[in-house]
Amino acid sequence: MRRPVLEEWSRGDSWLHCADPRSKLIAVLVVLVFLGTSRARPAQLAAEYLPVILLGLGGSGLPPWGVTKRVLAVMTFSAAFSAAAWIAGQPERAGLLLTKSALSSYAILLFAGTTPLPGILRSLEWLGAPRLLVQTTQFLYRYLFVLVAKARQMRAAALCRGGFRWESAGGAAAALFGSAYGRAEGIHRAMLSRGAAGHIASPPWQRPEAASVGLPCALALYLTGARLLWNL
Amino acid sequence: MHIPDGFLSTPVWAVLNAGSALSIGALARRVESTMEEGRAPLLGVMGAFVFAAQIVNFPVGAGASGHLLGGALMAVTLGPGAASIVMTAILVVQALVFQDGGLLALGANVCNMALAGVWAGYLPYKYLAAGGWRRTGVFLGGMVSALCASCLAIAELRLSGVPMPGAVLGISLGVFLVSSILEGSITATVFFAIERMNPAWIRPGPAEPRRLRGLLAAAAVVLASIGGLLASSLPDGLEKLAGDLGIAGQARGLLDTPLADYEIQAAAEPWMRKAGAGLIGLASVWALCLILARFLPRRERS
Structure with missing residues (x-):
């Protein structure tokens, strides 16, 4: 597994990249909540949210x-359920599923593509996510690619021997489990020996700039205005 | 099955997000208080293992292969509380890094896979393994975990008004059943391979207090007696399909039963007919489980 392209994108230096992660998280939640509660038709939704997406794409340089x-x-998932809605004789519902799903994906990609994962996780913790969950996610992401690379090596070795059989696949998964367990014990001991408390320390938050604070507010104002305008 | 954003109705995602946030918060506090200090790396690396284990293909014949989903395996190795935290971390990474599942739908996905999936996978292991039926317990744990998560996802989509023709629903349930059997088999194979390698790695969590069992029993009684009154009167997927095809009227029962259509025919009031049938059904299942629990372990030991 290669490092995800989002990780490369998130290292940019555009205005959106430099904005406070907490503001960006609130902004994306504002967009998702407005989208999730909207009863507009697909064309209306597209007209309402496309300017936001285009501005985001322009501002991020992605x-x-x-x-x-x-x-x-x-x-693909959305298309399957959209097709089912179409078959059930609800073409507008089918269009709505596709539109909402696509717009939500753009919003999340703009957020995740301009914010490194540690920043996202710190923002989640700031919003009240349990510390244990945030720490677990940080360690998961840190060792994900190491273990996936090991699993790929095991599969390549198995393919050279004619592929996995049921029992050997079970053995390989168990060996991978043992390797992961051993690695976790090693990390724990290493952290203890360095006097760490068993979690990744994070620097204190800096005071956000006015523009960062304004981002979710401006989005909420625009989306409220657009909804009121359509309802007139 | 990861639900993306834009599919769930506002009441469904709002309730599930609030419920999942509260449950995961409470579980995180409980796990932190019982876990040895500084063990977050263990949970994180075991989450990475679940991702990595999906690279290992299990051949299922006809050129097809399956892979481990991991909810039940995590539950029996780390304990269900820690497994719920690990599965939630996996879902967060999948939603934010791999765009698998939505952010507003995260509560629903956490509820299906990290809460219901993990605990539904753990309970068969806990109770059957205690009676000497370990292999069956692990297999059923894996199977129920996957089946429960996918059925809940379908139910949430239906509650949100996502249209699903009867045929699509029938095919989906068939696919879910096959994948669940596969997950059960893979979980059992990996579990016993791990145990052969090092039995100390299989560490079920502490037994849940009697109070929890009492709460579950009370919830079952409430659901069985009142749930039927709140249930939709619309036909289920197969009945709707049979109705659309015009074959519903041709169905004939082989014998008359006292609880036909989930109602006691003898009761006067409609609510008594439904609630009574629910309670009798619950009592029958409880009695059957009690008999099986007493009889089956003895048979295996002998």
């Missing part, structure tokens, strides 16, 4: 086609 390709990759 490759528009790259982002769109990832949105399309996510849409």
